[in-house]
Amino acid sequence: MDNNKVTIEELQALIQSKDVRRIRELFDEYNIVDMSDLVEQLQIEDVLFVFKMLKKNVTAEIFSYLTYDKQEELIEAFTGPEIQSMLDNLYSDDIVDFMEEMPANVVKRVLQNAKPNQRAEINKLLNYREDSCGSIMNTNYITLKRYESVLESIQRLRKLKNIDRALGYAYITDSKRQLIGSLSLKQLLYAEDNELIEDIMDTDLIVVKTDDDQEKAAQLIRKYDISTIPVVNDEGKIAGAITYDDILDVMEEETTEDIHKMSAITPTDKPYLETGVFAMYKHRIVWLLVLMIGATFTGNILLIFEDHLKTVAYLSVFIPMLMDAAGNAGNQSSTMITRALALGEVHLTDMLKIWFKEIRVAFLCGLTMGIVNFFRVIIFMGMVDVQTSIVVSVTVMCTVMVAKLIGCTLPMVAEKLGFDPAVMAGPLITTLVDVVALLIYLGLASVFLL
Amino acid sequence: MDNNKVTIEELQALIQSKDVRRIRELFDEYNIVDMSDLVEQLQIEDVLFVFKMLKKNVTAEIFSYLTYDKQEELIEAFTGPEIQSMLDNLYSDDIVDFMEEMPANVVKRVLQNAKPNQRAEINKLLNYREDSCGSIMNTNYITLKRYESVLESIQRLRKLKNIDRALGYAYITDSKRQLIGSLSLKQLLYAEDNELIEDIMDTDLIVVKTDDDQEKAAQLIRKYDISTIPVVNDEGKIAGAITYDDILDVMEEETTEDIHKMSAITPTDKPYLETGVFAMYKHRIVWLLVLMIGATFTGNILLIFEDHLKTVAYLSVFIPMLMDAAGNAGNQSSTMITRALALGEVHLTDMLKIWFKEIRVAFLCGLTMGIVNFFRVIIFMGMVDVQTSIVVSVTVMCTVMVAKLIGCTLPMVAEKLGFDPAVMAGPLITTLVDVVALLIYLGLASVFLL
Known part of the structure; x- marks a missing residue:
């Protein structure tokens, strides 16, 4: 204030x-x-x-x-x-x-x-492996005894050293240090003095293991609306706990990673201003080169059709627009699916539902784009003949549809094969749909304009 | 478990x-x-x-x-x-x-x-306005009295109805309902029975107002590592509190919005599978059309240079690769800056630092791309003459550099003008740098290849 x-x-x-x-x-x-x-x-x-x-x-x-x-x-x-x-x-x-x-x-x-x-x-x-639950857990947790009363527990806790640094949750273990229950300090505060810990503790435990990925803890904390999740080792003994504030950091890191991957940047974990020029160069050049080499395909397609491009007037004029439209359309679908996968909103089992939805969206988008393009060409590019306009418009419609289907499929395939869907989104889709767009365009042009 | x-x-x-x-x-x-x-x-x-x-x-x-x-x-x-x-x-x-x-x-x-x-x-x-702190706050907060003892407070709280639904923080107000302090239930539990609330409460309050944007609450909760932030009205009276779990949702929503904007999708707040086909169509078609109309520029540039494209062999073959390289390079920079702005890692005052960093990164990336491209063309596309290869390679170098500078500048300009930087990233950058790439390419070609 x-x-x-x-x-x-x-x-x-x-x-x-x-x-x-x-x-x-x-x-x-x-x-x-x-x-x-x-x-x-x-x-x-x-x-x-x-x-x-x-x-x-x-x-x-x-x-x-x-x-x-x-x-x-x-x-x-x-x-x-x-x-x-x-x-x-x-x-x-x-x-x-x-x-x-x-x-x-x-x-x-x-x-x-x-x-x-x-x-x-x-x-x-x-x-503990970096990014594992063990590496971000806190070991300053409190243990309560199952047969102790609320009053006894509170009095015992108050005497502990450094108690103000302890977490907001207490854990209850059996004689073998196996985790059997949890209790928030709020529950402890509101319980009656003479109640037994055993009777008020929660036994439907949500836990992670020390070697689970930190993302799993993040997902569980979000799903179950809990502030703290206990971490157990392979034998089920409590090792520590992860709190919401660490999860906020994890979520932010993972999202930045995803966003960077979608834009063809290999992930960094340092803030922008703290990253050196050479490190930044390294994180960017790899994908730029891969994608440029990939563009050899689009170049080769154009080489094959070079004669067409020279014979048919204005044919090459529409290449940039077609490539952009295909890239944008594919990118939209791949981004939506990648993000939905990351949030757990869709799963591999939803594949058919997704296809059916995307096919209809793609048809609507493709149709609109085709029609609008026809009038765009007629109005703004008067010198182009009607036949070429129609071929271009049909190409827009087809490529947008195909691009969207490729865009929604690739992230799912990546997930299925155990790759990161985020890498499939963005530039990689763009390069791929470029090839498709050119093939459809020059194919249609060979048939109808020669 | x-x-x-x-x-x-x-x-x-x-x-x-x-x-x-x-x-x-x-x-x-x-x-x-x-x-x-x-x-x-x-x-x-x-x-x-x-x-x-x-x-x-x-x-x-x-x-x-x-x-x-x-x-x-x-x-x-x-x-x-x-x-x-x-x-x-x-x-x-x-x-x-x-x-x-x-x-x-x-x-x-x-x-x-x-x-x-x-x-x-x-x-x-x-x-309360949607996305304001008032609209996501919880009004089930507990109020404590400043002159009450810890024991009295605990006993009073235990008698309240629905107390188990209350938040983990208690707030202390003066006689005019002005917020003067806060206390976590953990602190209350660990304090001595006879201490006064006034003496143990925190007075360095971090608060938001009911009409503040929810993102402000998210930033403060992250910055100060607190689980709950009190919300006050214009007169400083407490109105509710926002908890970390709502903030997790806010962060996720805002990030999804940003990611969607970067991929030219107008933001939705429904999960993928719950969004209807027509709604999805609406969220995608707007940007697709805008960007297609924008591509009229690239088309017109090519129309102007049509004769060159027909005269100089293989000139049009490299257009897709140049456009992709420029788009990818620009996209990388705009994404990094947009994300860094969203996380508060960079600010408008860092403009010069960012430019200086990006110029050096851009130079390194451009140089590498130019050199690699030269050999790529010589090796994979043997029929292209050396002079054309050189012009293409110089174009790659220049466009990558220019694209990166545009990419890092636009999000900052958007932020400065009060627009959302995320909208500037991605497809809009791509369309813009396409124009730049074509102008540089055909300009250089006119001078050196005719």
């Missing part, structure tokens, strides 16, 4: 004058995310100065919001005990997050200064 | 044999989302039968997971009191959700059967 944010100049002035009391007040008063934005801009000595006067859980939270560059600088400047206390106060998923991005020497420095149990925990987490 | 889900046949058999006890057990045992999937497939009489034997809060939850078609059928089949009790047990945002999709007669029927206070509440919520 408070729009009068602190400025970086004010903070620097307070650091200059060593106004410890006011600095502590500031970090207490303003949102930690906004304050982290300011800390990001400070010199490293100033950050260390500020960190020394704040509570350890506050500095840990700030640390988790800094950029990887700043985190690296800080780790290098920290003393051993400072690293240890930072690790003590960070969420486990935040530790993995920054450790994955640090160079080897920094990782080594962190592990050397970690307590043995911390080191074991971090190593375990770092060993 | 339980993969042995109930089948629709089992459920139907239980309904046939009127096995009330077992049906109740099923709905208790299995996840409500999965059970809703089954209810969706039942005949309407069976749904009514099942609803009669379940608790009202359970039927309300199931109702919120059904498709709009099923909801409409149910409302029409419900008696007045049934509608009333359904409204009593639904979350306010779920009510608005389905009311917005119902035809006028169903809306009327619901409002007629609502209690006066329900009716006023629903009307108020329905009046």
Whole structure:
């Protein structure tokens, strides 16, 4: 609500004058995310100065919001005990997050200064495959006992160290650490003091495994409207939990990947401004080259029909329009199907339904385009004869229809074969339907215009 | 964890044999989302039968997971009191959700059967602009009193009706209903019994207004890693709150919209299979026609250069490849910038940085493409003379560079002018850079090949 944010100049002035009391007040008063934005801009000595006067859980939270560059600088400047206390106060998923991005020497420095149990925990987490549920899960979950009463549980939780860093869900395990139930802290708060945990816990558990893909967790959290999903290992023992905020990040990453693939860019996971020129070049040139080589086909088709192109007046004039129309029509269908597949709105079993729908949509689009094109040519390109206009219009109609069918089929085929449908959408469809458009056009022209 | 889900046949058999006890057990045992999937497939009489034997809060939850078609059928089949009790047990945002999709007669029927206070509440919520924070907020929030102790608060909350439907955050207001603080139920649970709410509440409030765009709530929830954001009216009084699960939906909708716009489809908000053929036709044909009319330019350019195309051997053979290369290159840049703008990774103030980066990437891509193209032509299209190959290769290089610069500039210009950058990406870029590619190609050809 408070729009009068602190400025970086004010903070620097307070650091200059060593106004410890006011600095502590500031970090207490303003949102930690906004304050982290300011800390990001400070010199490293100033950050260390500020960190020394704040509570350890506050500095840990700030640390988790800094950029990887700043985190690296800080780790290098920290003393051993400072690293240890930072690790003590960070969420486990935040530790993995920054450790994955640090160079080897920094990782080594962190592990050397970690307590043995911390080191074991971090190593375990770092060993999960990237993008697996294990790699993004949080291990600061709470366990409740099934035969404990609500009051006993609450009293026990309140005494735990670092309890405010724990998740909003509690898990109940049996004697073999098998997960048997879950309970939100909201449910715990509203239950009667003397009820047993066992009687109020949820037993219809939605879980993922440590080596499941993170996308699975995202889908389940969305489908079941839950804020937290427990992660179990192969033996069904609880290993951690994934929360909605990590899922927001996962969803955004996956969508960016899909969008980039649809535009023939190999996926990156760095923000635009943080990606170097050469890295960007690499991510783009591969597909550009593949697609250019692919265009050898369209070139060869035109080579074969070169005589026609020279004999029949205005024949080549319509090639760009036909290619664009086909590309756009195919792209629309492939994009809709790819997105619907990604959202789980359609499945492979819907293939026939999709075809039937697309055929009708394609017919309507093709017919409209053909008719409009006929009048477009007559009105704007008067010198073109009626016969050519008709051939062009029929070609528009046919290519739009064929392009749409190819566009809706390829992503499904890709999904079926275990490829990523997103790669099939966009430019690849365009190149393919270009070939089809040219063949239909020059085929029809050979028959009717020669 | 339980993969042995109930089948629709089992459920139907239980309904046939009127096995009330077992049906109740099923709905208790299995996840409500999965059970809703089954209810969706039942005949309407069976749904009514099942609803009669379940608790009202359970039927309300199931109702919120059904498709709009099923909801409409149910409302029409419900008696007045049934509608009333359904409204009593639904979350306010779920009510608005389905009311917005119902035809006028169903809306009327619901409002007629609502209690006066329900009716006023629903009307108020329905009046918020679609996609505004007011339209997706939940009004089932809890208010705490600043001078109450933790124990008093918990005891008071436990006595409230429908408390299990309330959100995970509580809000604290002053005597004028102005929002002054927030508290998660987790914080409440872990605080000491005798602490005052005032002393433990958070006062660095992140809020949105009822008429803010829902995307603003999504951005803040992501930025500040919070699960719930309070919504206030113009006078700063609390009106409701938006939760992470609504934000997941908002993010998905907005992304689908962006992806569709990038592929020249006017946005829809219905899932693929629920959208009718004619609606789908309408969403696609507009852009297809606009882009086809736009292609009149490329046609006219070719008309002007018709004599060249006939005189110089193989000139028209390379037009498809050049257009595709330009379109792909432009598309890559426009997509990256559009997505980065949507994620807030880049801003208008970064314009110069972006240009400088894109110019270098464009140069590298253009150079590579030009060189590879030269050898591609020499190797695969032997009949083409070296001079033509060189002109084509230089054209590839120039058009890729120009296309990339246009591609990165247009989305920024759109953003600056208040248009949606996504519309600028994709097909519109393609049509535009086609014209540029042809002009460069035929211009160079006139100079060097005639």
